[in-house]
Amino acid sequence: MKTAAALMKRDLAVAFRQGSSxxxxxxxxxxxxxxxxxxxxPDQALLARIAPxxxxxxxxxxxxxxxxxxxxxxxxxxxxxxxxxxxxxxEAVILIKATVHWIAAGLPLAVIAPCxxxxxxxxxxxxxxxxxxxxxxxxxxxxxxxxxxxVTVGLRRGGVLVAVLIxxxxxxxxxxxxxxxxxxxxxxASAALMALAALSLAALVMVPIAAAAALRxxxx
Amino acid sequence: xxxxxxxxxxxxxGRCVFRDVDVAAAGGELVLLAGPNGSGKTSLIxxxxxxxxxxxxxxxxxxxxxxxxIGQQAHLIGHQQAIKPALxxxxxxxxxxxxxxxxxxxxxxxxxxxGELSGLPAGVLSAGQRRRLSLSRLFLSYRPIxxxxxxxxxxxxxxxxxxxxxxxxxxxxxGLIVAAAHTDLGVKAHRTxxxxxx
Numbered sequence: 001m002k003t004a005a006a007l008m009k010r011d012l013a014v015a016f017r018q019g020s021s022x023x024x025x026x027x028x029x030x031x032x033x034x035x036x037x038x039x040x041x042p043d044q045a046l047l048a049r050i051a052p053x054x055x056x057x058x059x060x061x062x063x064x065x066x067x068x069x070x071x072x073x074x075x076x077x078x079x080x081x082x083x084x085x086x087x088x089x090x091e092a093v094i095l096i097k098a099t100v101h102w103i104a105a106g107l108p109l110a111v112i113a114p115c116x117x118x119x120x121x122x123x124x125x126x127x128x129x130x131x132x133x134x135x136x137x138x139x140x141x142x143x144x145x146x147x148x149x150x151v152t153v154g155l156r157r158g159g160v161l162v163a164v165l166i167x168x169x170x171x172x173x174x175x176x177x178x179x180x181x182x183x184x185x186x187x188x189a190s191a192a193l194m195a196l197a198a199l200s201l202a203a204l205v206m207v208p209i210a211a212a213a214a215l216r217x218x219x220x
Numbered sequence: 221x222x223x224x225x226x227x228x229x230x231x232x233x234g235r236c237v238f239r240d241v242d243v244a245a246a247g248g249e250l251v252l253l254a255g256p257n258g259s260g261k262t263s264l265i266x267x268x269x270x271x272x273x274x275x276x277x278x279x280x281x282x283x284x285x286x287x288x289x290i291g292q293q294a295h296l297i298g299h300q301q302a303i304k305p306a307l308x309x310x311x312x313x314x315x316x317x318x319x320x321x322x323x324x325x326x327x328x329x330x331x332x333x334x335g336e337l338s339g340l341p342a343g344v345l346s347a348g349q350r351r352r353l354s355l356s357r358l359f360l361s362y363r364p365i366x367x368x369x370x371x372x373x374x375x376x377x378x379x380x381x382x383x384x385x386x387x388x389x390x391x392x393x394x395g396l397i398v399a400a401a402h403t404d405l406g407v408k409a410h411r412t413x414x415x416x417x418x
Contacts, residue, residue, distance in 0.1 A: 002321070003319050003320075003321065005318065006319050007315070007318075009315070009318070010307065010311070010318075017307070073304075076300070077300050077303060078299070078301065079302040079304075081266070081296065082296060082316075082319075084271060085271075085291040085292060085294065086292070086319050086320060087321060219271050220271075220272055
């Protein structure tokens with residue numbers, strides 16, 4: 001437990017001191033949301049209709065932008081090898097890395113996204129469901145980004161490959177996320193939110209095992 | 221306490237680095253790995269640490285804690301220093317202290333005379349100081365096996381003497397050391413394994 005806390009504390013300190021992952025993610029997100037109404041023109045009804053989907057797509061892209069940093073630093077400076085030699089299972093190390101990425105990139109975006117949504121005329125009733133769906137969904141999104149980072153660690157220009165590998169896995173998150181954020185059919189939103197939670201929980205179980213196996217085989 | 225490897229072979233990138241290498245080290249012994257660049261010294265050390273898997277052969281460690289893997293009973297000091305430049309020297313040490321289950325980060329820094337630099341960002345350290353910070357990890361928690369991959373690279377005379385002292389003390393306390401080095405470490409090796417390379 002102490003081991004896990006130490007790793008989490010270090011990674012959070014590095015993430016916030018370098019400021020790169022959060023800065024990149026928020027900056028990209030802001031850019032998309034600001035440019036969208038300029039590109040689409042001042043049709044407020046259209047903007048309100050596409051707002052949840054646009055915010056979700058922006059969230060997915062922003063999280064992916066910072067994904068390839070998750071393991072690359074530790075891989076290059078040799079920390080990753082030492083992390084396999086601790087008393088905690090390597091899978092737990094992965095889980096902590098994913099959690100840190102979520103706290104440093106996914107979660108802040110999920111919290112500010114609905115607020116930025118007002119720039120693209122999101123309807124006020126949608127703000128709370130959108131925030132809830134994004135908080136639940138961003139955990140799974142960060143976990144999948146971790147998996148992508150684990151598979152491509154050590155490759156030059158791994159970022160592009162992460163996107164290609166992981167984007168298909170993001171489709172269900174996008175589908176249920178948008179459904180949970182827009183109350184088109186009464187009752188459908190809560191069902192979609194539960195499906196989204198199920199996806200995140202499934203990722204929580206499977207990603208650490210898969211990512212640990214991928215990283216081990218990279219070091220070999 | 222005995223570390224035994226028989227008929228070890230390692231393949232990297234589809235190429236056989238070495239094969240049929242035997243390793244034996246008992247408590248209190250220093251085993252030196254010698255050989256030209258690319259002969260597999262680092263690979264053998266990483267193999268013992270459990271980072272690499274043997275393509276053939278068997279590695280066993282008796283007399284330690286049977287519940288733990290060999291890697292979990294070993295300290296590895298490799299070419300890469302595992303130092304985060306954004307954190308201070310002390311913060312780097314505190315992290316590894318927390319991770320390896322020790323709480324004497326400050327005392328460990330003093331082992332190689334880095335106590336005065338504890339507040340500096342690790343990014344401004346010189347190569348030799350980074351190596352000393354990396355070596356200081358050896359003292360975070362007691363682990364019987366030390367795996368040192370060219371630990372003396374970049375060290376000044378005083379630090380070399382400190383390293384030799386620390387190694388002698390570790391051997392005296394019953395630990396074992398597997399070290400790769402091209403130059404004299406200042407400690408008499410009980411056995412030298414010649415890796416040939418090709």
